Amino acid sequence: MTKAIVIHEYGGPEVLKWEDVEVGAPGPGQVRIRQEAIGLNFRDTYHRSGSYGVPGDKFPAILGSEGAGVIEAMGEGVTGLHVGQRVTTCNGIIGAYSQIRNAKAENVLSLPDEIPFDTAAAAMFKGITAHYLIRQSYEVKKGETILIQAVAGGVGLIMCQWAKQLGATVIGTVGSAAKAEIAGNYGCDHIINYSEEDFAERVREITDGEGVPVVYDGVGLATYEGSLDCLANRGYLIGYGNASGNFPHVDPMDLMYNGSLYFQRASLRHFIRNRAELENATGELMPLLADGSIKVEIGHAYDLKDAAQAHQDLETRKTTGSVIFKP
Numbered sequence: 001m002t003k004a005i006v007i008h009e010y011g012g013p014e015v016l017k018w019e020d021v022e023v024g025a026p027g028p029g030q031v032r033i034r035q036e037a038i039g040l041n042f043r044d045t046y047h048r049s050g051s052y053g054v055p056g057d058k059f060p061a062i063l064g065s066e067g068a069g070v071i072e073a074m075g076e077g078v079t080g081l082h083v084g085q086r087v088t089t090c091n092g093i094i095g096a097y098s099q100i101r102n103a104k105a106e107n108v109l110s111l112p113d114e115i116p117f118d119t120a121a122a123a124m125f126k127g128i129t130a131h132y133l134i135r136q137s138y139e140v141k142k143g144e145t146i147l148i149q150a151v152a153g154g155v156g157l158i159m160c161q162w163a164k165q166l167g168a169t170v171i172g173t174v175g176s177a178a179k180a181e182i183a184g185n186y187g188c189d190h191i192i193n194y195s196e197e198d199f200a201e202r203v204r205e206i207t208d209g210e211g212v213p214v215v216y217d218g219v220g221l222a223t224y225e226g227s228l229d230c231l232a233n234r235g236y237l238i239g240y241g242n243a244s245g246n247f248p249h250v251d252p253m254d255l256m257y258n259g260s261l262y263f264q265r266a267s268l269r270h271f272i273r274n275r276a277e278l279e280n281a282t283g284e285l286m287p288l289l290a291d292g293s294i295k296v297e298i299g300h301a302y303d304l305k306d307a308a309q310a311h312q313d314l315e316t317r318k319t320t321g322s323v324i325f326k327p
C-alpha cells in the first residue's frame with residue numbers, strides 16, 4: 001500500500017482525497033518509482049475540475065504531471081534503466097500525485113546528479129513547456145522585445161530566463177508588488193503590475209508605439225483583448241493556458257483590424273508527441289538546469305496530503321514561481 005491523492009469525481013479542491021492505493025509490481029515495460037518530489041501545475045486544476053478532465057473520464061484517478069525519484073523495481077522487458085537510478089517523469093501523463101508510482105519506461109528519463117529532485121519536480125514539465133513555446137510555437141530571436149503574461153509563475157519565470165539567454169528583452173506582467181520583485185530577481189527587464197496599470201498602454205510606451213512581435217499568454221480570458229493590443233503588425237499571440245478562464249471565441253476580424261495577427265492556442269502534446277521529441281526538449285533543458293543557467297524559484301513546498309490547499313492557493317493567485325509536493 002502507498003498513499004496518493006485520488007479523485008472520484010470532478011469538482012473543487014475538496015475532491016482531492018488522501019487515500020491508500022495499491023500500486024503493485026510494475027507491469028511489462030514499466031518501472032516502479034519511489035518519488036522524492038512532485039510538481040504542481042495549473043493544468044492539474046483543469047484535470048480536477050473537469051475542464052480538461054482525466055483520460056476516458058475514468059475514476060478513481062490520480063492527477064499530477066511531473067515528479068522525480070528513484071527506481072525501486074523493474075517490469076519485464078525494460079532496458080536502459082536500472083534499480084536505484086535517479087529519474088524524472090514529465091511529459092504530462094498523469095499519475096504523479098503518489099508516494100510510489102508505476103510509469104511506462106518510455107516516459108521515464110534519467111536525472112543527472114547535478115539536478116536535485118526538488119528542482120526536477122519544479123521545472124521539468126514547466127521547462128519543456130517553456131521550450132516549445134519560445135523555440136517552436138514562436139521562435140524568439142536575439143534583439144526582440146517580447147511580452148510574457150503572469151511572468152512570476154512557474155512557467156513564466158523559466159520562460160523569462162530562457163528568452164533572456166536567447167538575447168531577448170522581456171516585458172512581464174504580474175498581479176502584485178511582491179510578484180514584481182520576484183520577476184526582477186529573475187531578470188525580467190520591464191515589469192507591469194496589471195492589477196494597477198493598463199498593460200497594453202505600457203507595452204506601447206516601452207516599445208515606442210511599435211508593439212511586440214509575440215505575446216505568451218497563459219492567463220486567457222482576462223488578458224486576451226489586451227494581449228492583442230500589445231502586438232506589432234503581423235505579431236503572434238500564443239495562448240497556452242486559461243488561468244483566468246478560457247479564451248473567448250476568436251473573431252478573425254479582430255486579428256485583421258489589430259494588424260494581420262496570428263493566434264495559436266498551443267498544447268504540449270502537439271509538440272512532445274514521442275520519445276524523440278521529449279529527449280530533444282529535455283536535452284536542451286537539463287544542461288541549463290544542471291549548470292544553473294536557468295534557476296528555479298520554488299515558492300512553496302506542501303506535503304502531498306495537503307494538495308487541496310495547494311490547489312486553492314494556486315487558483316487564488318497566492319503562489320509564486322513553482323510549487324512542489326513532498327510525498
Ligand SMILES: NC(=O)c1ccc[n+]([C@@H]2O[C@H](COP(=O)([O-])OP(=O)(O)OC[C@H]3O[C@@H](n4cnc5c(N)ncnc54)[C@H](OP(=O)(O)O)[C@@H]3O)[C@@H](O)[C@H]2O)c1
Binds near residue numbers: 043126129174240317
Ligand atoms: N499549453 C500547454 O502545453 C501548457 C503546459 C503547461 C502549463 N500551461 C499553462 O501555463 C500557465 C502557467 O502554469 P503554471 O503551472 O506555471 O501556473 P502559474 O503561472 O504559477 O499560476 C498561474 C498564474 O496566473 C495568473 N493569473 C491571472 N489571473 C488569474 C486568475 N483569475 N486565477 C488564477 N491565476 C491567475 C496568476 O499570476 P498573477 O497573480 O501574477 O496574475 C497565477 O499565479 C497555465 O495557464 C497553465 O495551464 C500550458
